[in-house]
Amino acid sequence: MLKLENISFTVNSDEGERDILKNINLEIDERLVAITGPNGGGKSTLAKIISGIYTPTSGKIYLDGEDITNMSVTERAKRGVSFAFQQPVRFKGLTVKDLINLAAGKKLTVAEACKYLSEVGLCAHEYINRELNASLSGGELKRIEIAMIIARGTKLSLFDEPEAGIDLWSFNNLISVFERMHEKIHGSIVIISHQERLLKTADRIIVVANGEVTDDGACDEVLAKMLASPPACKVLTDKM
Amino acid sequence: MNTTEKMLLEEIADLHKVPEGAYNIRANGRLDSRSTTANIDIVTKTDKPGIDIIIAPNTKNESVHIPVIISESGLTDLVYNDFYVGENADVTIIAGCGIHNCGDQESGHDGIHSFHLAKNARVRYVEKHVGDGDGNGKNVMNPTTVIELAEGARLEMQTTQIRGIDSTVRVTNATLDKDASLVIRESLMTHGEQYAKTDFTVDLNGENAGADVVSRSVARDKSRQLFISKINGNTKCSGHTECDAIIMDGASVSAVPELTANHIDASLIHEAAIGKIAGEQLIKLMTLGLSEAEAEEQIINGFLK
Numbered sequence: 001m002l003k004l005e006n007i008s009f010t011v012n013s014d015e016g017e018r019d020i021l022k023n024i025n026l027e028i029d030e031r032l033v034a035i036t037g038p039n040g041g042g043k044s045t046l047a048k049i050i051s052g053i054y055t056p057t058s059g060k061i062y063l064d065g066e067d068i069t070n071m072s073v074t075e076r077a078k079r080g081v082s083f084a085f086q087q088p089v090r091f092k093g094l095t096v097k098d099l100i101n102l103a104a105g106k107k108l109t110v111a112e113a114c115k116y117l118s119e120v121g122l123c124a125h126e127y128i129n130r131e132l133n134a135s136l137s138g139g140e141l142k143r144i145e146i147a148m149i150i151a152r153g154t155k156l157s158l159f160d161e162p163e164a165g166i167d168l169w170s171f172n173n174l175i176s177v178f179e180r181m182h183e184k185i186h187g188s189i190v191i192i193s194h195q196e197r198l199l200k201t202a203d204r205i206i207v208v209a210n211g212e213v214t215d216d217g218a219c220d221e222v223l224a225k226m227l228a229s230p231p232a233c234k235v236l237t238d239k240m
Numbered sequence: 241m242n243t244t245e246k247m248l249l250e251e252i253a254d255l256h257k258v259p260e261g262a263y264n265i266r267a268n269g270r271l272d273s274r275s276t277t278a279n280i281d282i283v284t285k286t287d288k289p290g291i292d293i294i295i296a297p298n299t300k301n302e303s304v305h306i307p308v309i310i311s312e313s314g315l316t317d318l319v320y321n322d323f324y325v326g327e328n329a330d331v332t333i334i335a336g337c338g339i340h341n342c343g344d345q346e347s348g349h350d351g352i353h354s355f356h357l358a359k360n361a362r363v364r365y366v367e368k369h370v371g372d373g374d375g376n377g378k379n380v381m382n383p384t385t386v387i388e389l390a391e392g393a394r395l396e397m398q399t400t401q402i403r404g405i406d407s408t409v410r411v412t413n414a415t416l417d418k419d420a421s422l423v424i425r426e427s428l429m430t431h432g433e434q435y436a437k438t439d440f441t442v443d444l445n446g447e448n449a450g451a452d453v454v455s456r457s458v459a460r461d462k463s464r465q466l467f468i469s470k471i472n473g474n475t476k477c478s479g480h481t482e483c484d485a486i487i488m489d490g491a492s493v494s495a496v497p498e499l500t501a502n503h504i505d506a507s508l509i510h511e512a513a514i515g516k517i518a519g520e521q522l523i524k525l526m527t528l529g530l531s532e533a534e535a536e537e538q539i540i541n542g543f544l545k
Contacts, residue, residue, distance in 0.1 A: 093542035
């Protein structure tokens with residue numbers, strides 16, 4: 001279980017101090033939780049704080065009761081935190097198989113590595129030996145990024161806008177990927193998303209706006225409120 | 241050969257035992273062993289140090305190993321190796337030099353290789369340079385490669401130098417005839433106060449000749465690198481040269497690509513990029529459980545692969 005206790009994050013800008021996150025308190029134990037909210041509301045920052053990329057200005061983070069607040073990205077990864085970037089990273093020279101192996105933490109057979117790529121709708125043999133360089137489209141990189149998270153199979157998997165840059169066909173596939181993960185996961189998946197169809201796969205939806213949790217509850221309940229409210233509707237259509 | 245020499249041989253030419261096919265192993269300036277085949281002859285030069293490797297026309301699926309080992313401190317070995325590859329031959333040539341210098345004196349190897357590929361011949365050439373030793377003597381290598389490709393010939397050249405060479409000046413000059421193609425992939429890493437200079441010159445003289453010259457390098461510590469690549473398009477042809485370098489610590493890298501088109505249908509491109517390892521690359525690998533040092537190593541190994 002993930003527990004966030006009074007998490008705040010403040011940055012210094014030209015206009016002075018700016019609070020990105022204000023006293024966030026959350027417990028996440030469900031299989032699939034979606035975090036949504038307007039752009040700039042603090043969702044990605046929250047995911048980066050959980051994964052250790054950013055350090056909170058104040059507050060505590062616990063994973064299965066252990067305080068991980070001061071742990072590095074590497075230490076958190078070793079304890080079972082995975083993070084899929086919104087903008088996947090390119091690597092000259094490293095192949096898809098290299099990255100899948102690193103994610104799995106062991107050398108996989110080609111068949112094993114291909115299984116993870118097939119899960120995200122990629123024709124595995126066409127991709128397995130390709131470099132993660134500029135020759136791959138943003139959508140392809142995104143799916144490879146998700147395959148890496150599946151290969152890790154950790155207790156907490158964070159996805160920052162997995163739908164960004166993915167075409168409609170791939171998006172339908174993406175929904176299926178999360179539905180399958182939802183069934184199989186031994187832990188929690190946290191998806192940051194604006195897409196109603198992705199939000200519908202969640203057990204619970206948390207709305208983060210202006211650095212605060214403004215709503216939190218069962219999927220149907222929160223989604224119904226959002227769809228009934230014009231400003232919240234905008235949140236769902238912002239990136240569609 | 242002693243254990244150190246055998247280890248060097250394994251590293252530069254992947255040789256665990258006597259290779260199959262033709263080979264010429266040179267150790268400390270002298271012939272160590274040699275074997276020829278019905279299609280590949282190796283002849284000692286009489287006017288200067290070195291060998292002629294003569295590959296018969298239509299030779300297919302054969303290989304030649306010509307590694308050089310230097311384990312005597314203070315030895316500078318100059319050798320001329322000339323390859324004559326017959327029409328329609330298709331072979332692999334594995335070269336390389338390993339220096340183990342435990343003394344205080346400079347050890348060096350200046351290998352001057354010339355490739356003469358006849359019509360439609362194809363060669364895959366792999367060259368690896370490695371240095372080690374715990375003495376104060378410097379390891380110096382200055383390879384020169386001269387390439388002449390006749391009509392339709394193709395040379396794929398892969399060169400690697402990733403450790404232990406204190407100073408190197410690597411010169412490659414190529415001339416290509418009609419429909420000939422040249423592919424060069426260079427991987428280079430320098431440490432400490434090492435210096436490496438690469439100097440490619442390619443003349444595309446025949447119609448539809450093509451050259452693709454790519455160098456990937458990593459400069460660490462206080463090392464210095466200079467990459468020069470000149471492609472001259474003298475007819476309808478295509479040429480691409482690329483220098484991609486990762487710079488670390490207090491190193492210095494210069495890239496000087498130069499294209500000259502002497503014909504309206506010469507299509508020439510150059511790319512050069514020098515930069516440090518991107519922070520997001522390190523963080524991505526750290527989110528997979530690697531430490532920062534392990535992530536850096538993976539990125540560099542992949543880049544130079």
